[in-house]
Amino acid sequence: MATIAFIGLGNMGGPMAANLVKAGHDVIGFDLVSALMDEAKANGVRVADSASRAVKDANVVITMLPAGKHVVSVWTDIVPSADGALMIDCSTIDVDSARQAHALAGKASLLSIDAPVSGGVGGARGATLTFMAGGEDKAFAAAKPILEAMGKKIVHCGDAGAGQAAKICNNMILGISMIAVGEAFALAEKLGLSHQALFDVASTSSGQCWSLTSYCPVPGPVPTSPANNDYKPGFASALMLKDLTLAQEAANSVGAVTPLGQHAQEIYKTFEAAGNGGVDFSGIIRHIRALADNRGVR
Numbered sequence: 001m002a003t004i005a006f007i008g009l010g011n012m013g014g015p016m017a018a019n020l021v022k023a024g025h026d027v028i029g030f031d032l033v034s035a036l037m038d039e040a041k042a043n044g045v046r047v048a049d050s051a052s053r054a055v056k057d058a059n060v061v062i063t064m065l066p067a068g069k070h071v072v073s074v075w076t077d078i079v080p081s082a083d084g085a086l087m088i089d090c091s092t093i094d095v096d097s098a099r100q101a102h103a104l105a106g107k108a109s110l111l112s113i114d115a116p117v118s119g120g121v122g123g124a125r126g127a128t129l130t131f132m133a134g135g136e137d138k139a140f141a142a143a144k145p146i147l148e149a150m151g152k153k154i155v156h157c158g159d160a161g162a163g164q165a166a167k168i169c170n171n172m173i174l175g176i177s178m179i180a181v182g183e184a185f186a187l188a189e190k191l192g193l194s195h196q197a198l199f200d201v202a203s204t205s206s207g208q209c210w211s212l213t214s215y216c217p218v219p220g221p222v223p224t225s226p227a228n229n230d231y232k233p234g235f236a237s238a239l240m241l242k243d244l245t246l247a248q249e250a251a252n253s254v255g256a257v258t259p260l261g262q263h264a265q266e267i268y269k270t271f272e273a274a275g276n277g278g279v280d281f282s283g284i285i286r287h288i289r290a291l292a293d294n295r296g297v298r
Contacts, residue, residue, distance in 0.1 A: 001025050002146060005058035005082075007051050007074060008091070009036040012117065013064035015124040016090070016150045018043035022127075023149035030054040055082045060146055062088045067242075068097025075101045079108045086142050087112040090131070092168075092239075094246055095161040096253075102135065102160040111139035114160065115147060116167040120235040122224075128152045132170070134162030168250055171243035175264040175281070178211040178240075182285035185218050186292060195220050217282040231283035238277035241268040 001024045006017040009031040020027045021044035029045040030053070031037050037047045048054035055061045055078045065071050071091050079087070087105045089098065089112075098114040105112035113135035123129040129151035133140050140156045147154045157166040184207065188198045199221035203213050215234075216222040226234040233239075244265035251258045271279075271287045279286075 002060045003028070003058050004060045004062060004146065005030070005048075005051075005055040005078075005085075006040075006045065006062045006064070007031070007054060007078070008064035009033075009040045009045070010064065011121050012124045013062075013090075014040055014043070015121070016062075016064065016129075017045050019124075019127045019150050020146070021045060025146075025149065028054045028058060051078050052081045054078075055085060058082065058085050060086045060088065060143075062090060062146075065089075065091045065093075067091075068093035068100075072097050072100050072104070075104045079104050079110065082108070082110060085110060086139065086146075088143050088146065089114050090117055092116045092171075092243060092246070093164060095164045095168075095250060098134065098161045098164045111136065111142055112160075113139045113143050114163040115143065116163050117151065118167065118170060119151070121233065123151070131155065132157050132163040132166040134158055134160050134164065134166075136160075164246075165250070168243055168247040171240070172247040172258065172261045172264070174211065175240050175244050175268065176260050177209045178215070178217065178282055179264055179267055179284055179288070181207075181209065181211045182217050182282070182288045186285060186288045189289075190292070211282070215282050217285040226280035226282055227285075231280040231286075233278070234280035234282070236277060237268055237272055237279050237281045237283065240281035241265065241272050241277070244268055 003026045004020055006027055006029045009029050017027050017029050027045045028048050029040045030048045030051045041047050061082050071089055071093055087110050102112050113133045115131045115133040117129040117131055119129040127150055130153040131147045131151050133156050144154050157163050195218045216225045217227050219227045247261050248265055
């Protein structure tokens with residue numbers, strides 16, 4: 001079993017660290033929020049008083065942080081103390097920052113991977129996350145057994161930054177498809193078609209997609225979807241906006257054209273600006289209904 005330093009014990013990192021403990025690993029955690037440290041300690045994580053202290057005796061280091069600037073800053077701080085450790089970043093960040101983090105590890109002769117996740121808080125708690133990994137073959141092989149304690153599907157996507165590239169492309173699809181599903185249900189409501197009838201048809205025909213069958217944005221057809229819990233996340237709209245923004249920044253940097261991705265970003269930006277950043281991203285159907293109500297029926 002490994003000694004693992006886990007930096008960032010929030011909604012995702014906390015449950016992930018707890019699952020590493022359940023798998024028999026010795027986990028040393030650190031977060032700037034003391035309440036998160038207390039919760040992690042209750043779940044069997046040994047806590048440290050700084051990130052550098054956490055990594056000192058670790059042979060694996062995992063970070064789960066809000067943005068690329070945080071990852072680069074923390075890795076700059078901890079890499080000198082991470083003697084011989086495998087470096088794993090599970091944050092969702094821009095590709096350039098991921099590659100900067102890899103470069104920091106490489107200068108210290110440390111193996112590293114970027115391994116963002118899909119599956120939300122439920123996946124973090126249930127150890128059913130999907131990991132999208134970027135990095136050298138040797139680094140991926142070393143990281144895979146660690147990641148398997150936190151997820152059910154581990155995919156090596158390519159070299160440094162490839163995991164982040166896969167994540168933002170995937171979540172651009174997700175954001176677009178959730179808006180499409182929301183529009184379809186909003187239209188069905190206006191046409192007098194029941195939620196269940198539309199679900200029964202679309203979930204078994206050409207409209208089938210994950211946003212419909214796993215995260216249906218209306219109550220009833222999928223009992224585990226956030227729509228049945230007043231759209232409590234789940235995966236918050238603010239995080240979806242973050243990922244759609246990362247996708248647009250990446251598209252602009254390489255000259256790609258993603259008109260639906262851009263429009264999805266604009267829609268979620270408006271939704272968040274109205275105070276809905278903490279609402280599950282499937283709650284975008286509320287915004288779609290409001291657009292029709294404000295415009296009136298043509």
